[in-house]
Amino acid sequence: MPELPEVEVVRAGLAPAVTGAVIVGVEVFEPRSLRRHDSASGHFADLLQSRGVLAAVRRGKFLWLPLDSGRALVVHLGMSGQVLLRSPGSDTDRHLRIRLQIEHPEHGELWVNFVDQRIFGSMAVDSMQPTRDGLTAGYSGLAGGATGADGLAGSGLGWSGLIPSQVAHIARDPLDPGFSAPLFLAALARKKTGIKRALLDQTLISGIGNIYADEALFEARVHYEQPADSLSPAKGRALLGAVRSILNRALAEGGTSFDAQYVNVNGQSGYFSHRLNTYGRQGLPCPRCGTLLVRQQFMNRSSHLCPRCQRLR
DNA sequence: CGGGTGACCTGCGCGC
DNA sequence: TGCGCGCAGGTCACCC
Numbered sequence: 189m190p191e192l193p194e195v196e197v198v199r200a201g202l203a204p205a206v207t208g209a210v211i212v213g214v215e216v217f218e219p220r221s222l223r224r225h226d227s228a229s230g231h232f233a234d235l236l237q238s239r240g241v242l243a244a245v246r247r248g249k250f251l252w253l254p255l256d257s258g259r260a261l262v263v264h265l266g267m268s269g270q271v272l273l274r275s276p277g278s279d280t281d282r283h284l285r286i287r288l289q290i291e292h293p294e295h296g297e298l299w300v301n302f303v304d305q306r307i308f309g310s311m312a313v314d315s316m317q318p319t320r321d322g323l324t325a326g327y328s329g330l331a332g333g334a335t336g337a338d339g340l341a342g343s344g345l346g347w348s349g350l351i352p353s354q355v356a357h358i359a360r361d362p363l364d365p366g367f368s369a370p371l372f373l374a375a376l377a378r379k380k381t382g383i384k385r386a387l388l389d390q391t392l393i394s395g396i397g398n399i400y401a402d403e404a405l406f407e408a409r410v411h412y413e414q415p416a417d418s419l420s421p422a423k424g425r426a427l428l429g430a431v432r433s434i435l436n437r438a439l440a441e442g443g444t445s446f447d448a449q450y451v452n453v454n455g456q457s458g459y460f461s462h463r464l465n466t467y468g469r470q471g472l473p474c475p476r477c478g479t480l481l482v483r484q485q486f487m488n489r490s491s492h493l494c495p496r497c498q499r500l501r
Numbered sequence: 502c503g504g505g506t507g508a509c510c511t512g513c514g515c516g517c
Numbered sequence: 518t519g520c521g522c523g524c525a526g527g528t529c530a531c532c533c
Contacts, residue, residue: 190526220510249527267527268511283511306510308527381503390528397526443526447513450526467526488506489525 192395201453213289225312247326248394269309316350361395384412
């Protein structure tokens with residue numbers, strides 16, 4: 189489940205089930221799913237066994253569960269990853285790569301199945317470090333970003349001010365209260381690169397992938413190869429506004445699902461695919477002007493656009 | 502530094 | 518029915 193709305197749907201589903209739970213069992217069926225785990229710090233299963241889970245946090249497309257050991261279980265869904273909550277003893281999901289058995293004080297025992305057809309996703313136990321700006325590391329669904337509300341003694345934010353090392357280079361996403369629009373727009377204005385490349389650069393702004401980049405560019409009427417530094421300040425602001433609007437609307441509909449691949453923790457699909465204006469709609473008329481939409485090769489993938497509404501300037 | 506390419510994977514739908 | 522091809526929502530390493 190790749191882009192921000194789909195990952196947030198997973199985070200939101202996971203949070204109530206795992207917060208306060210203890211990991212009582214770990215089964216790794218596919219070691220390639222541990223690609224991002226640094227085994228020098230210890231074996232994946234050993235680092236999880238008997239640990240308590242404090243929360244479910246997300247920045248961009250990265251998800252992590254802070255643990256009572258001071259580390260975090262980092263989850264990245266890649267292109268085809270799913271996290272499914274199952275009752276103990278459930279039938280094995282196809283492409284099941286890792287299973288965590290958790291025990292929650294209220295909900296009892298539960299299986300957390302990491303399912304991933306293509307194995308581009310991964311799980312890893314990672315060390316934590318303070319955020320560079322001293323703010324909450326990501327979104328955990330807690331009011332006020334959990335500031336001072338996590339009951340941890342000592343310095344400020346506790347786990348909420350810490351970020352897994354492998355996520356530290358990822359920029360804040362545009363729905364994060366700590367995201368600075370002026371700083372992002374200023375950085376954009378310094379980039380000579382094409383605007384879509386910039387939107388997909390997770391170190392500049394995170395959470396945007398191929399679908400929502402195309403949709404936001406369509407909404408703002410910008411060509412994907414328009415140099416970032418050539419956008420007027422007003423156009424830059426409009427584009428960021430379009431990005432936020434699209435992400436929020438997709439979130440409200442449970443994300444985008446073309447097939448059973450992109451589902452929440454209960455295996456249910458989102459409905460935003462009905463709202464897509466350009467992604468995957470090549471050959472169909474532009475909803476704005478009726479010109480036929482086109483698909484073009486870009487960055488080893490596809491860009492979808494209206495050749496009339498989105499001209500290179 | 503920017504930008505291009507390939508690697509990492511499995512599976513589905515299509516045309517022949 | 519089978520086979521090859523192109524396609525898929527991401528990220529990273531390496532090259533020039």
